[in-house]
Amino acid sequence: MSEVQAPENKSVDPRWITLRVSRINLGITIFGALLAFPVMLLVSGMPPWIRISLLVAFVCSMAWDLRLILLKGRNSVGAFYLFDLDPQLAAAGPGEQPGKRDAGVDSTRLGIRIRFANAAKHPACAGYDGIVLRRAFVSPWFTALRYRLPGDAAWRRGWPRVIPLWADSLDAGEFRKIRVALKWK
DSSP, X not given: OOOOOOOOOOSOOTTXXXXXXXXXXXXXXXXXXXXXXXXXXXXXXXXXXXXXXXXXXXXXXXXXXXXXXXXXXXXXXXXXXXXXXXHHHHHHOTTTOHHHHHTTOOTTOEEEEEEESOGGGSOOOSOEXXXXXXXXXXXXXXXXXXXXXXXXXXXXXXXXXXXXXXXXXXXXXXXXXXXXXXHHO
């Protein structure tokens, strides 16, 4: 007798949160550039070659920022999802293991699985697993999700990877769930 197999699920995995280009971030960046550019032109007392060098550096910096905002960078995150690193401890709840929580053991650490937006520059895979770091910035309009991948260099301890999450870069329900998870875990 042959085994009955479930049909293959062709739908998109609901855990993945896909990021869009944020119009808020784009607007703030362009508005800041429009304010800063005339100030750089009006700075007096500088030789012209220094002023031109500053303008070239400013334009290159703006081009780099716009590349990151438009998710065109090599390491721009296109989708991610959060998960508990130790599901047994997270499912047990705080009341069942008070000794571990009192001892400072981090039983509610979050993991992150990411997919890069520029898939052509990364090998095809299901995603890269990392660890969500503490001290994420959480607000109603903006959240900065700090994370580290296992193969990161030592200098990443001081400057971890960050996913900027704006209110318009993902669905409102998903944004709320992420803010709650980061604030309480």
